[in-house]
Amino acid sequence: MSARLSDYDYDLPRELVAQRPLERREDARMMVLYRPAQSIEHRQFRELNTFVRSGDILVLNDTRVLSARRFSGDGAIEFLFLERLGRKRWKCLVKPGRKMRIGATTSIDGVTLRVDEITDDGERIVSLDEDIDVYGRGSMPLPPYIDRISDNEDVARYQTVFAHAAGAIAAPTAGLHFTPDILNQIPHTFVTLHVGPGTFLPVRSENVVEHRMHAERFSISQEAANQINNASRIIAVGTTTVRALESASRTDGEVQAGENATDMFIYPPHRFRVIDALLTNFHLPRSTLLMLVSAFAGRDFVLRAYEEAIREHYRFYSYGDCMLIL
Numbered sequence: 556m557s558a559r560l561s562d563y564d565y566d567l568p569r570e571l572v573a574q575r576p577l578e579r580r581e582d583a584r585m586m587v588l589y590r591p592a593q594s595i596e597h598r599q600f601r602e603l604n605t606f607v608r609s610g611d612i613l614v615l616n617d618t619r620v621l622s623a624r625r626f627s628g629d630g631a632i633e634f635l636f637l638e639r640l641g642r643k644r645w646k647c648l649v650k651p652g653r654k655m656r657i658g659a660t661t662s663i664d665g666v667t668l669r670v671d672e673i674t675d676d677g678e679r680i681v682s683l684d685e686d687i688d689v690y691g692r693g694s695m696p697l698p699p700y701i702d703r704i705s706d707n708e709d710v711a712r713y714q715t716v717f718a719h720a721a722g723a724i725a726a727p728t729a730g731l732h733f734t735p736d737i738l739n740q741i742p743h744t745f746v747t748l749h750v751g752p753g754t755f756l757p758v759r760s761e762n763v764v765e766h767r768m769h770a771e772r773f774s775i776s777q778e779a780a781n782q783i784n785n786a787s788r789i790i791a792v793g794t795t796t797v798r799a800l801e802s803a804s805r806t807d808g809e810v811q812a813g814e815n816a817t818d819m820f821i822y823p824p825h826r827f828r829v830i831d832a833l834l835t836n837f838h839l840p841r842s843t844l845l846m847l848v849s850a851f852a853g854r855d856f857v858l859r860a861y862e863e864a865i866r867e868h869y870r871f872y873s874y875g876d877c878m879l880i881l
Contacts, residue, residue, distance in 0.1 A: 560761045564840045565861050572700050573874035576712040583732045584876040588860055590852055600732045604740045610787030613743040616727040616795045619718035622693035627661040635696055636689045637752055643683045696724050722749035728836045728873045729793035744782045748773035748799040763822055770816040773799040780812040790832040794844050800829040822846040833880045837871040852880045
């Protein structure tokens with residue numbers, strides 16, 4: 556294993572960061588990694604069902620992304636509303652932070668907003684003079700590497716077709732490729748993990764073991780737990796699904812139903828109790844997501860696959876192509 560942050564680095568040409576979704580969700584390319592043979596194959600996402608065997612189950616995260624991005628009335632301050640703490644009281648991220656110290660005020664929808672507290676992680680606890688629906692006129696919280704303001708296309712496309720339980724501030728992006736037709740071809744079930752602000756936070760410690768994840772809420776129904784526990788092979792769709800399943804599992808690998816929060820940080824040499832295969836997008840260098848994938852497939856193999864993806868001009872990150880690890 557490697558616990559050094561620099562060992563999870565790679566260079567990505569800027570033009571390979573997908574800025575827009577493809578015209579059709581199912582047209583993404585799919586790199587297939589075969590762990591036993593350490594071999595790589597280039598396929599299309601719409602061929603996913605050809606890799607599914609009898610007894611398999613696909614597990615997806617059905618969280619729905621909130622329209623959490625707002626701007627102050629003068630456009631100078633950007634807010635990402637994370638959590639309602641009470642009537643007229645919210646936790647949020649702000650940019651630029653230097654303009655929103657304790658006691659600073661601005662307005663949203665003509666209503667005065669005031670910073671009451673700043674958490675250790677830099678989040679702002681704010682109060683509003685009136686209890687307004689901050690999400691009603693919000694926009695999709697696209698990640699920072701998408702260098703544009705979200706628009707109407709993102710309202711539909713930065714959301715999975717099966718999104719159900721509202722609560723995320725980032726999409727479970729491996730699920731963005733699915734259409735209803737493709738999903739109906741494959742036995743599947745859903746869990747819910749609300750993707751939180753930790754997805755945007757970089758790892759700052761050179762020793763990755765020192766990094767601490769933000770807790771994220773998840774839930775697994777009894778029906779989903781039964782389906783997962785009775786399956787012969789579990790294919791997780793996305794790293795958020797992996798974290799929910801691994802967090803809800805007993806030492807024998809059985810997944811327990813219920814609601815909880817997890818701050819599980821998965822990195823090599825994590826021993827996976829539940830999942831047997833993983834569908835995931837390509838992730839940022841030095842990110843906890845890349846470390847999770849490296850724990851599942853091996854760091855050297857994953858970085859070799861990323862090098863090949865760059866040579867083959869795969870599209871990276873949220874609106875990019877995907878990888879199936881078997």
